[in-house]
Amino acid sequence: MTENTKVAAGVWLIAIAFAFLLPVICSYDKYILHVGITIAFNIALATSMWLIWTLGFISFAHAGFMGIGAYTSALLFTGLGWSLWVNMWLAAAVAGLMAFVISIPLMRTRAVYFFMASWAVGEVIKRVFAYYRGIFGGWDGIFNIQPPKLVLPGLNIDFSSRVAYYYLALVCCGLIVYVIHRIVRSRTGMIYWSIHESEILAQHVGINVLKHKVIAFSTACALAGVTGALYAHYHTYINPKTFDIWQSEFSLVHIIVGGLNTLNGPVLGATLLTVVDELLRPTGWYRVIFFGVVVILTVLFLPGGLETVPARLRALVGKWRKRSD
């Protein structure tokens, strides 16, 4: 087991090093950096959705909370001129607070009902943005959200440059993944998995299930809010369609294809599928069909996702060795 953890740590280090060197490797190619930034956003969304999954739920309101973060940050920028550095935290706070308020009635529902109710929440959030033209700009959205500038003594970075924003997205995404990693590895994380395994049993050994559900959901949504703020300041333009159910669906695809059991899964899935998505972009609708086929094949033939491939291969090799002995 320790051997596996060591290998995993090694792979993680190589991946992080590669991510930091990517701008140099691709010789500051703007398109590749854009893909890198998209991957960072997708990883942040998928991992924070996965945090909810550790309690045994799937929330389709996730893109909606990303939207709340994005709109908070965008409105604070266009209305008050505050920069991303402040807005990011406020976006997290607003998204987290909204999630907290909503989750208290929401968490009374279970299984399919929870999934559907969260879906309803996501749709309502989108429709509210679409309906209130005066505040949220309706279906047209909000324009002209500028990336921030960092002015420190001896340091002056303008994040409207692609490379600078790439590092910003990378660091923020890394921090989000690290926070989730720490939560999942802690005692609290074990409590989450126990709720995942059996809610009733968890309740009977004295775990306050509702409290943990509410806190986990709010945390995950706050992290999605930060992602939304970063998204808004990167694209400089947001509209309700961006925070559609589609966004949540794709995050779920990333999690399922990557793997459901550890944090490696969503990271792997989001990275790989975003790259595939970009490669298949010229094929138009066939791209979506491809994703559908991949999801179905994964569920039917590779339950547990891509992260289980090494273990499966090892088992296969072991079997083969035994036979040849």
Place this chain on the structure above:
Amino acid sequence: MALDELTQMTLTGINLGLMYALIAIGLTLIFGIMRIIQYAHGEFYMLGAYVLYYWAAVLKLPYWVGIIVSAAVIFVVGAALQLLLFRPLHGKNILYSLAVSMGLIFIISSGGLLTFGTIVKGIPSVVTGGVMVFGAFYTYERMVISIVSAGLILGLWYFLQRTTTGMAMRAVSQDPEVSSLQGINTRRIHWIAFGMGSAMAAVAGCLMGTLLSIVPTMGFIATVKAFMIVILGGLGSVPGALIGGLIIGFIDSFVTTLVSADVAYIIGFATIFVILAFKPTGLFGQDWD
């Protein structure tokens, strides 16, 4: 509010509500018997409408036969998909059925866009004319559609209450293990229920396709409505789906006419949310795991 407007909105509400109920009953049947999330339910609604389109508008064959053909085709497609994709997932976490049906949505709706094209199409109506009711114009077409929807819902109710297969379905939805001990072939019930549920969505698609227009992306909206209704009424409950359908139909009709379609969505979802907050299993639902 004038009387004619009120009548108009009420009639539209009943019309929409019955149609929604038709889609939602299919979904609730599938859920009640298999306990899976059939997220791609609306895609069968879309496919049903296209089968009728090719039958009636392209091949110029008789309309009413077309509806039966469409229902039969979608029955076979649904039953085949159940045997192929959903049977292996039986008894697993609902996430897996959600994922598979999400994959189906991707495949069917994009495949639909590729094969049927993005152009909006219409199915020619066979019933023309109308009648004035309290100053509101009520077309015979809408009347026929309401009657057909209501008839199908009643027919299904009779099927579930009186026939052997129907009773077996109710037994499976109450307790799969005990019913298989009683000699019910649950696997057979599964594919029949899936086929029937999908066929009901297809008929709704045919009726709606005549009334409005058809596009390959219309399936998802039907899924949204069907899920709203099923959650409102309680998963697995047929009367719940009927009442939920009428509630959502009336909200859609009144709010869309008086305010806007976005607000209709917001109010619809808010209603569901409030109901779930007070009764987490919907109006008539049981507590499922």
